[in-house]
Amino acid sequence: MADYIPQTFKSNDTIIQGDVSASSPSNIALVKYWGKMENQIPANPSISYTLSQCRTHTTLHFRPKRTKDLRFKSSVIFEGKENETFNKKIHTFFSKIAEFCPYLYTLQFEIHTENTFPHSSGIASSASGMSALALCLVELEKEMGANYSEEEKLKRASFLARLGSGSASRSVYNGLILWGKHPKIDYSSNLIAQPLQSEIHPIFKKFNDTILIVHKGQKTVSSTQGHDLMHHHAYAQRRFEQAFENITKLQTILQSGDLKAFGELVESEALTLHAMMMTSIPYFILMQPNTLEVLHKVWDFRKKEAVDLYFTLDAGANVHLLYPEKDTTIVHEFIQNDLATYCEDGFYIHDQILF
Numbered sequence: 001m002a003d004y005i006p007q008t009f010k011s012n013d014t015i016i017q018g019d020v021s022a023s024s025p026s027n028i029a030l031v032k033y034w035g036k037m038e039n040q041i042p043a044n045p046s047i048s049y050t051l052s053q054c055r056t057h058t059t060l061h062f063r064p065k066r067t068k069d070l071r072f073k074s075s076v077i078f079e080g081k082e083n084e085t086f087n088k089k090i091h092t093f094f095s096k097i098a099e100f101c102p103y104l105y106t107l108q109f110e111i112h113t114e115n116t117f118p119h120s121s122g123i124a125s126s127a128s129g130m131s132a133l134a135l136c137l138v139e140l141e142k143e144m145g146a147n148y149s150e151e152e153k154l155k156r157a158s159f160l161a162r163l164g165s166g167s168a169s170r171s172v173y174n175g176l177i178l179w180g181k182h183p184k185i186d187y188s189s190n191l192i193a194q195p196l197q198s199e200i201h202p203i204f205k206k207f208n209d210t211i212l213i214v215h216k217g218q219k220t221v222s223s224t225q226g227h228d229l230m231h232h233h234a235y236a237q238r239r240f241e242q243a244f245e246n247i248t249k250l251q252t253i254l255q256s257g258d259l260k261a262f263g264e265l266v267e268s269e270a271l272t273l274h275a276m277m278m279t280s281i282p283y284f285i286l287m288q289p290n291t292l293e294v295l296h297k298v299w300d301f302r303k304k305e306a307v308d309l310y311f312t313l314d315a316g317a318n319v320h321l322l323y324p325e326k327d328t329t330i331v332h333e334f335i336q337n338d339l340a341t342y343c344e345d346g347f348y349i350h351d352q353i354l355f
């Protein structure tokens with residue numbers, strides 16, 4: 001399939017006041033997106049699992065703007081309080097998508113948004129947040145007369161969400177999601193994410209992700225800054241090639257049901273992501289001492305028990321533990337008895353992947 005380029009939306013101007021709501025989960029990448037070009041084009045394709053419990057709920061109230069100018073008018077109410085920082089982020093997002101959504105200049109918005117996970121938990125909220133907002137905008141377009149099929153609606157939401165935050169493009173869909181052009185996957189696209197269309201072994205369709213909140217605070221280096229540092233990075237080219245290779249390998253693994261190979265690839269991807277951070281100039285480390293404690297505990301546990309428990313990391317100190325449904329009881333016991341102590345305030349979240 002050719003890259004999907006949504007048309008600029010043309011309103012019939014019949015509905016100009018109302019509200020729309022959407023909810024979207026966070027996601028965790030198995031093959032990581034780290035490095036991008038202009039217009040949010042990823043340097044390599046990525047594959048992620050979409051979560052189910054860690055979500056953002058957003059309601060968008062809209063009505064005609066009183067003044068006719070090219071300024072966006074909105075306010076953001078985050079968890080009940082007006083939030084100017086988020087409002088600025090949303091204006092930046094609006095400026096990137098306005099050429100596709102001209103009604104952003106003629107309407108004014110009140111955006112009510114909240115997360116099911118604590119804001120300070122260090123869980124990336126940009127993926128779920130931008131995805132929920134993009135889904136709201138597409139709903140709003142439907143109210144204004146757009147006649148999208150469900151598939152077109154999700155493609156357009158993914159296209160718009162990507163321009164807010166790359167990983168948000170994947171949160172529009174449940175399951176295993178691919179974003180980024182890969183020469184061997186004809187439907188793949190840099191502009192939108194889509195569910196992986198290759199066959200998936202049933203073992204990977206009932207999967208858990210427990211997020212261990214090792215560190216709740218703000219990250220010292222944002223993802224956007226981290227992506228930027230890949231531009232003049234000594235190892236960037238080889239890393240991008242490796243990610244392309246890992247996409248092909250992961251597809252085969254997901255078909256075969258080979259959990260061990262899955263774990264090896266996913267853990268290597270996580271450590272490579274952090275290796276890229278440590279070898280950037282300026283270099284930085286987002287892992288905390290307790291992140292490493294957890295990784296060693298997981299490796300020790302795997303040596304002792306015949307359990308398919310693997311970790312991955314996002315751009316932070318928290319650890320995502322991935323394991324199939326069959327190992328839920330033993331892994332939950334292990335987390336409670338041996339890992340909770342490395343979590344800030346003993347805090348962790350059990351989540352699942354839904355298909």
Ligand code: DP6
Binds near residue numbers: 032034046124
């Ligand atoms: C490490 O999507 O947060 O989580 O596009 O600048 O908003 P921006 O970056 P973002 O980067 C996510 C990086 C990652 C890996 C991944 O999700 O693939």
